[in-house]
Every structure is written in C-alpha cells, then in structure tokens.
Amino acid sequence: MDAGLKRELEDKVLAGERLSREDGLALYESDDLAWLGGLAHHVRTRKNGDVVHFNVNRHLNMTNVCTASCAYCSFQRKPGEKDAYTMRIEEAVRLAKAMENENLTELHIVNGLHPTLPWRYYPRSLSELKKALPNVSLKAFTATEIHHFETISGLSASEILDELIEAGLESLTGGGAEIFDWEVRQHIVDHRTHWEDWSRIHRLAHAKGLKTPCTMLYGHIEEPRHRVDHVLRLRELQDETGGFQVFIPLRYQHDFVDMQDGKVRNRLQA
Incomplete structure (x- = not known):
C-alpha cells in the first residue's frame, strides 16, 4: 500500500x-x-x-446427526454412523448442570439438522435447561437451525422464535453465516439457508428484542472481496436493526482429523 x-x-x-x-x-x-x-x-x-465484557461460555451439542454435508464441517454425522449421537433431554440437563461449578454464565447450544427429531424436542430442552440453570443465559440455535425448524414444524420463524423465547431463549448463535457471497457459498454449504433466510431470521430475532452475534468463516477458498462483501451485508443489517452484539471472525481449521475414526471430514483447501 x-x-x-x-x-x-x-x-x-x-x-x-x-x-x-x-x-x-x-x-x-x-x-x-x-x-x-x-x-x-x-x-x-x-x-x-x-x-x-467477559462471560464463561460452554458449548452443549445435543445431537451431531445432520442431513447436510457442508464441506467445511467436521462435526456432522449421518444416522447410523458409529459416533453419531442424540441426547435425551435429561442427559443434556445433567451435562449442563455438571458445568455449573465452573462459574458458568452462558450455554452455547448448536446441533446438527436432525432428520427425525420432533420440533417439540427443542423448546422442551430449553425449558428444562432453564429450570435447572435459571441464572445461566441460553444462547441457542443458528439461523440454519431455525430455518430447519420451520420445515419440520410447519410453523413460521416468528412463531418458532416466540415459543423458544417463552422456553428461555435469550439469544440466537451467529453460526450458519460462513461466507454469504454465492460464488463461494455454493461450494462450501450443503443446506438451503443462505443470506436471504439468515438475515430474515436474525432480523426477526432483533425485532423480538433478542441481541445476537454474527460471524464470518474465513481462511478457506474465499478472497478478500468476499470477506468485504460479507461484512458490508452485516453492517447494513446492523444499520437497520441495531441487534448484533458482537462480530466473531472464525478461522477455518484445515484437515481436522477425527480422533474416533481417523477421517478427515472437512474437504476445503485454501
């Protein structure tokens, strides 16, 4: 320069x-x-x-079973894989309670897009977690998951958010954003939640009084112009709603080898 x-x-x-x-x-x-x-x-x-601001945040992933096969993801498993799992609600509560003595202030809950779990599992999970940990903030579900809930429930995103908020939801998570530009997104994402639905769902959450994070996955096949486009879209939405509390850039982890079976599950190369 x-x-x-x-x-x-x-x-x-x-x-x-x-x-x-x-x-x-x-x-x-x-x-x-x-x-x-x-x-x-x-x-x-x-x-x-x-x-x-500091908080003590712990992750809780209630299922890794997912219908999508995103190229960047090492988390997802297909039904029947040996290390695929889905927790009972009681098990999720037990694991969350075990974290309580770590001065826990926030639970960060994200899951795979499970093909057969009923919609009611999700608000019930939040309700039971909130009962067990009334002083812990529940940050749960990506916009991609909310979009998935629309499909499996027949409800609108607005109705879904209302039920989740009533059950104890205090924020969405920022995941599912990755890179919004379709030139890149079509090669890395294997689900149908793109900018239009991601922004629609966060806009709805902000209108209902929720503050949410936003993210960007970088360091894979994107170029600087895609990153700039991504943050400009987020800035425009922030201008409109003021609902984003934090921007989190997430560096892509190359060749993440699963310790269970030795597989390299993410398939992107910079």
Missing part, C-alpha cells in the same frame, strides 16, 4: 467516516498489523471507551 493511500485511510478512520467497499479491499492489502490494530483500537475506544 502506498503512503498516500495509507494516510488517506487513516485520516478517514480517525475522522469517524464510514469506510467503503474499496476502502475495505485496500485495508486487506496492508500487511502492517500494528497500524491496522491501532486503527481498530481507535474505533473500539471511540465506540465503547474502556468497557469490556
């Missing part, structure tokens, strides 16, 4: 001006991490001061 462009971008950030698509692409061309970090720190401090 030449010195003139670098100075222009820095001036724009320090003045609090909104960055454009071209600005985002230019920033990706810089390898000056200290400079980039300094700009990011300036924006963070301007927005939030010295206020930070």
